[in-house]
Amino acid sequence: MHRRESDEEQSSAPPTSEEVIAELNRLFAEEIEAAVRYLHLANAVRGLERLSVEPVLKAGFQETIQHAEIIARKIRSLGGVPQTDIQVSCPAEPLTGRDAIRQALTVEEAALEAYHDVLRRVSGDVSLDEFVRAQIAIESEHVAELRELLAE
Amino acid sequence: MQPGAAALHSQARTNPEPWRIIQEERNFWGRDVDVWKEFDHNIITHSAAHHLMSIDDLIGTHGYARVSDVARELNITRGSVSITLKSLKEAGLINQDENRHLRLSEAGQRLVDQIKAKRLLVKRLFTEVLGVDGAQAEIDACKMEHLVSSETARHIISLLKFIDSNAPAVAQFRDALRAFDPSCAGQPQTCAACESSCLAESLSK
Numbered sequence: 094m095h096r097r098e099s100d101e102e103q104s105s106a107p108p109t110s111e112e113v114i115a116e117l118n119r120l121f122a123e124e125i126e127a128a129v130r131y132l133h134l135a136n137a138v139r140g141l142e143r144l145s146v147e148p149v150l151k152a153g154f155q156e157t158i159q160h161a162e163i164i165a166r167k168i169r170s171l172g173g174v175p176q177t178d179i180q181v182s183c184p185a186e187p188l189t190g191r192d193a194i195r196q197a198l199t200v201e202e203a204a205l206e207a208y209h210d211v212l213r214r215v216s217g218d219v220s221l222d223e224f225v226r227a228q229i230a231i232e233s234e235h236v237a238e239l240r241e242l243l244a245e
Numbered sequence: 246m247q248p249g250a251a252a253l254h255s256q257a258r259t260n261p262e263p264w265r266i267i268q269e270e271r272n273f274w275g276r277d278v279d280v281w282k283e284f285d286h287n288i289i290t291h292s293a294a295h296h297l298m299s300i301d302d303l304i305g306t307h308g309y310a311r312v313s314d315v316a317r318e319l320n321i322t323r324g325s326v327s328i329t330l331k332s333l334k335e336a337g338l339i340n341q342d343e344n345r346h347l348r349l350s351e352a353g354q355r356l357v358d359q360i361k362a363k364r365l366l367v368k369r370l371f372t373e374v375l376g377v378d379g380a381q382a383e384i385d386a387c388k389m390e391h392l393v394s395s396e397t398a399r400h401i402i403s404l405l406k407f408i409d410s411n412a413p414a415v416a417q418f419r420d421a422l423r424a425f426d427p428s429c430a431g432q433p434q435t436c437a438a439c440e441s442s443c444l445a446e447s448l449s450k
Contacts, residue, residue: 119322126322179322199331203312203323210313210323 107217114173116211117164117221120228122177123207124161127200128154133183134193142190149242153197153235157204160228167224191243198239205232289338294360294391295319296329297338300347301357310347364390366401374408376422 108116135150165175188196212225289297299318303310312330316323330347333339338353349357364386371382393401408415429436429443438444 123322123324126324130324130328178320179325181325196328199327200324203327206313207316207323 108215110171110173113215113218113221114168114171116214117168117171117173118176120207120211121161121164121168121175122179123204124157124164125177126179126181127204128157128161129179129181130183130200131157131197134188134196137183137186137188138190138193139187140189146190146193150193150197153201156235160231167221194239194242198236198243201232201235201239205229205236208232289333289336289356289391291388291391293329293333296326296333297349297353297357298360300339300349301354301361304348311345312347315347359395360390363393363398366398366405367393369405370401374404 131150131154135147135154138146138150168175208225208229212222212229215221215225296315296319299315300310303314303318307314312323312326315330316326319326330339330341333353334341337350338356340348340350342348367389368382368386371377371385372379377385427445429439429445436443
């Protein structure tokens with residue numbers, strides 16, 4: 094089992110560039126996986142709701158790919174190479190629009206929490222701190238929009 | 246009638262033993278069609294089992310488990326963990342409190358305890374009885390832990406208890422196993438373990 098650092102240990106010293114790259118690669122994987130899920134969801138919706146839901150999911154796909162690109166550039170600027178090892182399983186089952194939005198919300202909430210998690214770990218690195226905070230603002234908006242669509 | 250079946254019937258009248266073996270083999274493969282489906286009907290997938298075990302480990306070590314902790318421990322994305330946990334919540338195996346801390350339900354804990362016990366049993370069987378290397382046994386036990394039935398696990402317990410009993414027969418068994426030459430000298434026809442071809446050779450291909 095990996096040893097988990099205490100909160101004190103996390104905040105005592107700024108992260109090394111290797112640690113920052115590792116954290117960014119985690120975010121990169123989150124965004125790539127979210128893009129795959131969005132693409133799948135956009136094509137799995139059946140029924141009349143498809144008309145309204147498909148554009149939302151396609152926009153989600155485009156945005157997550159853009160986020161992945163931004164993170165990849167950030168990794169490059171730190172001298173790293175983006176690296177990911179994801180396993181995504183998307184079942185061949187048709188979905189209602191509501192179910193697809195629910196799944197998208199699960200993915201967006203996970204991405205938002207991942208950014209919060211990374212923010213805690215990279216405190217001390219000002220530029221990365223700013224970048225992650227900006228991403229948190231964007232992801233929070235997505236989560237709010239999806240929750241609004243579900244109206245649950 | 247399938248090609249060759251008439252010849253087999255005729256052979257069965259004169260020598261019933263090969264016929265019995267063929268019948269058993271057919272029964273086995275006929276049963277196997279349903280067995281592989283049973284694999285899919287298993288209560289949880291291999292991945293889901295690891296999520297449950299990870300939650301149990303994290304709670305045991307730190308007193309709590311969050312989605313991010315599970316993701317880091319399993320080295321997968323939070324998105325992936327969230328999707329899997331959603332189905333585990335729906336199955337009533339885990340709960341999440343208001344602080345988003347994960348807990349195993351009573352059924353989830355029972356399942357984890359069973360999987361852990363089966364992993365230990367399979368590992369012990371492989372290392373202590375079969376002599377498999379510890380690291381390889383751990384990997385194989387990990388692959389099988391959630392698939393072994395409780396009935397089979399009980400039989401493994403009986404065997405391990407016997408091995409632990411220090412009965413004279415156990416020492417004899419260990420000595421005999423160590424001294425036994427498992428090669429069939431390229432003659433699978435006369436080998437009790439092999440079928441139409443040498444099983445050991447097919448593993449080394």
